[in-house]
Every structure is written in structure tokens, then in C-alpha cells.
Amino acid sequence: MSLLDLHDVTMRFGGLVAVNQLDLSVAPGQLYGLIGPNGAGKTTVFNVITGVYKPTSGRISFDGHPIAGERSGRITRRGIARTFQNIRLFGEMTVLENVKVAFHCRQSADLPAAVLRTPTHHSEEARVDRESRELLKIFHLEAFAEERAKNLPYGSQRRLEIARAMATTPRLLLLDEPAAGMNPQEAHQLMDLIRWVRDRFGMGILLVEHNMKVVMGVCETVHVLDYGATIAVGTPAEIQRDPKVIEAYLGGA
Amino acid sequence: MKGLVLAVVFVGALFLLNGVLSGTLIEGLSISPYYLQILSLAGINIILAVSLNLINGVTGQFSIGHAGFMAIGAYVSAFITLTFGERLRDALGFLPVPAQNAVILLVVLAAGAVCAAIAGFFVGVPSLRLRGDYLAIVTLGFGEIIRVFILNIDAVGGARGLGGIPQLANFFWIYLFAAATILVVSRIVRSSFGRTLIAIREDEIAAEAMGVNTTRSKVISFVVSSAMAGIAGGLFAHYLMYLHTNSFTFIRSFEIIIMVVIGGLGSITGSVLGAVLFIGLTEGLREFAQYRMLLFSLLLVVIMIVRPQGILGHRELKSFLSRRRKTDPAPPAISG
Numbered sequence: 001m002s003l004l005d006l007h008d009v010t011m012r013f014g015g016l017v018a019v020n021q022l023d024l025s026v027a028p029g030q031l032y033g034l035i036g037p038n039g040a041g042k043t044t045v046f047n048v049i050t051g052v053y054k055p056t057s058g059r060i061s062f063d064g065h066p067i068a069g070e071r072s073g074r075i076t077r078r079g080i081a082r083t084f085q086n087i088r089l090f091g092e093m094t095v096l097e098n099v100k101v102a103f104h105c106r107q108s109a110d111l112p113a114a115v116l117r118t119p120t121h122h123s124e125e126a127r128v129d130r131e132s133r134e135l136l137k138i139f140h141l142e143a144f145a146e147e148r149a150k151n152l153p154y155g156s157q158r159r160l161e162i163a164r165a166m167a168t169t170p171r172l173l174l175l176d177e178p179a180a181g182m183n184p185q186e187a188h189q190l191m192d193l194i195r196w197v198r199d200r201f202g203m204g205i206l207l208v209e210h211n212m213k214v215v216m217g218v219c220e221t222v223h224v225l226d227y228g229a230t231i232a233v234g235t236p237a238e239i240q241r242d243p244k245v246i247e248a249y250l251g252g253a
Numbered sequence: 254m255k256g257l258v259l260a261v262v263f264v265g266a267l268f269l270l271n272g273v274l275s276g277t278l279i280e281g282l283s284i285s286p287y288y289l290q291i292l293s294l295a296g297i298n299i300i301l302a303v304s305l306n307l308i309n310g311v312t313g314q315f316s317i318g319h320a321g322f323m324a325i326g327a328y329v330s331a332f333i334t335l336t337f338g339e340r341l342r343d344a345l346g347f348l349p350v351p352a353q354n355a356v357i358l359l360v361v362l363a364a365g366a367v368c369a370a371i372a373g374f375f376v377g378v379p380s381l382r383l384r385g386d387y388l389a390i391v392t393l394g395f396g397e398i399i400r401v402f403i404l405n406i407d408a409v410g411g412a413r414g415l416g417g418i419p420q421l422a423n424f425f426w427i428y429l430f431a432a433a434t435i436l437v438v439s440r441i442v443r444s445s446f447g448r449t450l451i452a453i454r455e456d457e458i459a460a461e462a463m464g465v466n467t468t469r470s471k472v473i474s475f476v477v478s479s480a481m482a483g484i485a486g487g488l489f490a491h492y493l494m495y496l497h498t499n500s501f502t503f504i505r506s507f508e509i510i511i512m513v514v515i516g517g518l519g520s521i522t523g524s525v526l527g528a529v530l531f532i533g534l535t536e537g538l539r540e541f542a543q544y545r546m547l548l549f550s551l552l553l554v555v556i557m558i559v560r561p562q563g564i565l566g567h568r569e570l571k572s573f574l575s576r577r578r579k580t581d582p583a584p585p586a587i588s589g
Binding site: 050052071072073074076077081082084088089090091092093097100101102103104105106107110111114115117121124125128164165167168 | 440448449451456462463464465466473567
């Protein structure tokens, strides 16, 4: 039983076919890599899965429920969380608050409770504070807890994005180029982090990445897109030998 | 428990202050009616600025229709007082007159707030899908529609204005509601729901991706903000005793925005400061007669050049004070 299933998904923008009849499925606990040259449609696949775009045609199901066309927020509450290629943190908020925002979708306390400061409000706030700090500790960000997110070093901002996504307690995590702009050492730490997150929380992870060391190092299955269509799916070793993949990346002879 | 004691002490102190300032308590200590009126209008402006700050500053949705919701609150509450006020008073005959006034005021203010909130909901649902300048233009339009609509209702005086409203509100009521507004808005901001509002301001796409129902959050903050503007309108009506739609043009909306912006978008204490400063400047510049608005605009330009983020920026007054304390060298320990 797979966690996420894309069946025959097509996304058109006017005359441009960004994603063409894509089939993809991620199992629970699987590390799935999505690669392809620039403009292959990788981020569009993410945006279609997370409800930023409604696919032109095709079916998307998560845990057996069709989710195509639902609002992003609803899909996140179902258990799919994501990070962004160009970091989208809440810059003026502190690191701790960034994580707390993501906890909101699993909270029950509402506005009247907050205005009246009921016991429920206080206990909920205390619980979220505790859990957020635990999460920051896991991601080695606890020292920055009261710092504004925009003042964090780049690598830490990337880590915070993952921590924030984790706060929504997802069963599937989508990482959009998490290693972008990282130096080799940071990228190496990131690989350890991704593996560790998967082992600890047992979630499926769908990874878009240009850094081939990272993709080949952590992914169990690699899916190659070119011009929106699948050209190969297989283990990293198979992909590296595939002539079509080599052609897409290096150009035909 | 501690909160309740504080509230009782605050209300008591405000009541005494009202008595002293208006001269009903101690004859010699009263201030002139002119200053009392300016102070009271400053209080109404505080409610307007702090409530608009919730939508413009905290949620980051630039709305220019606040005067419209204030007008709804003002006209609805005044209309109810004028039509049902006497009947309500008869029904409350067993109470002393000041208590009757208080009950009537609270009832009509609640009615005004509810109507403003309903209007806020119907304006907010379609317009909050828009962003930035588009939202500003649409809310500006809705504000004017509300005003022109009221102008054409004969039952509330139309172009003649609505007079003869009993003066049920005073310094005490205005500042009581100003304090309540500040309390409610600051509690909203420092709650889980408030964090979703700030997250929407910072990055709406990311907020939605973190599971926040951004439309719901925006509409709720818009409705709460409109209801508070409605209360401000009701107090305005029952303080000045006369209403005319000219008080609720988009110029009024801009004035409220100016208060929020010079105080610092997103800062509650900033909005209070902005409201007081605005009234202080417009009244203080009165002696310059025809140069008044010229000087006022010049001052605004200077403030925006020196501090484009507003006087307090995103922060609260408290964070400035605590920072100063932190940088002070710690006093040497005295050992006995």
C-alpha cells in the first residue's frame, strides 16, 4: 500500500505542458528522489501535490484519499508537509514561533479561549512551547530559539524549514532542493539529517535535488523527469547507467 | 483572580478620573470641556487605530475601509437609541438613571458591533482574496459604498444628519472600551491564532503550506477588527450626539491608517501612541490656522523619512524599555 499515488497527472499552463502523464508512488518510510534538468517540472510536481496548483488532469491520492484540487492547508492537515526551494520562513518571527505556527493546525484551542485566557489556552500553549523546543533541540536550533528567523545563517534556515515542516506531524515530507546553496560539509550533514529523520519518524520523503551526491547518497528510488515526462525510474545505480538519463543531462551525441 | 482584582481597580480608577476631569466629583480639579473632549476623541481614535492595526499591521492586509465599519456601528447604535431608547428605559425603570444609561449604551454598542461585524464578514470574504493594492482599492470602495448607502437612508436623517442622540457615552466609557480593545487585540496577537496572522503577513504561501487556513484567519481578523470599529462608531455617536456621513469619508479611513503607520505597523502600543500623537498634532497646530494641514503633512513626511517603519516599528514599547534595562550595567552586589 503506497502512501502517495500520482496517476496519469498532467499539468498544463496554456500551451506549456509542465508535467506530462506522470505516474509516481511513494511508500511509507521510502526515500524517493525526483531529479531532472532545469525546467523539467520538478517543483511543479511539488506544487501539484501540495495543492498550490490543481492538476489539469489525473488523480492524486494520499493514504487512499483523493486530494487533487484541495486547498494547501487541508492537504497539510492530512499529513503532507513541504519545504521551499527559495526559503520561505516567517522572517520577522522568532525561530521558536516559526515552529509554533506549524503546530497550530494540530491544536484545538480557538479564539475565544485565547481572548478569555481559559485554562485550556494555557495548557495548550505550554504543550506547544514544550514540543516546539523539543523539535528545535532535535534539529540543533535550540540556541537560536529567540532569534529572528531572518537573522539565521543560511544552513540553519534550511534546517529550520525542515523542523517547521516536521511540526505539522507529516507522514510524507517533500523537500524542495534542501541542499541548494550548501557547501559540501553542510550537504553531508544534511544527508545524515534526512536519513535520521526518516528512521526516527518513519515517514516517506520525496526529495527534489540538484546535488547528485545527496540524491545518490540518500535515495532508495530515483525518478528522472525531462520536459515534464518520466524518462527513468530505478535505484541510484541503475539511473547512473541509464543512457536516456545521460543524454538528458549531457545532451545527445 | 489577580486579573479580576486588577480589572476592578482599573475600572474604579477610571471612574474616579472621569469624575475628577469632568468636575462632578471635585469642583476645582476639572479640566476645560475642550480638553476633555479632545481626550475622549483620542480614546475613540485609540480603539480605531488598535483595531485597524490587527488587520493592517498584524495580518498585513492593507484595508482602507475602516471608516465604513465605524459608520455602521455609529448609525445602527444611534438609530436603536432613538427608536427604542425610551421603551428600554421604561423596562429598566427599577434601576437608577445612570444605570439605565449604562445598560442602554451597552446594548446599542453591542448591536452596532454585531452589525459592523456582519458587514465586515460580507466585505471580507470576497475582498480578502486580493492582495496589496487591489485589496486597498476594494476596501476603499466598500467603505465609500457603506457611506453613500447610509447617506441615502431617510430614516437616519440622510443628508441632514442624525441629531438628538442622548449623550450616553463619556470619558469613562470611551477609555473602558479602549482598554478592552487593547486587551483583546494583544491577547489575540499573543495566541496560537495570532501567530497564524503574523505568519500570513510574513509569507502567506508558507503559512498555508504549514496547514493554516489563511482565508479563515484573515476573515476572522477582519470581522473582529470591524466589530471594534463599530464600537468606536457607537461611542462616537453617543458622545458627540450628532452624526453626519461627512464624518465617515475615506479621509477618516486615511487618518486611522496614518495613526497606525506613524506608530509602527503591527505594534499595539505604537497604534496607541500614533492615535494620541495624531490628535495632539492636529489640535496643537490649530493656532497656525490655514497652514495647519501643510505643517501636519510636513511632519508626517519627516517622520516617514526618519523612521519609515514607524515610531516603534513592529515592536512593542515594552521591548524598548527592557532592552535599555539589559544594556545598563548590573549594579554591584552589596555584601553585608
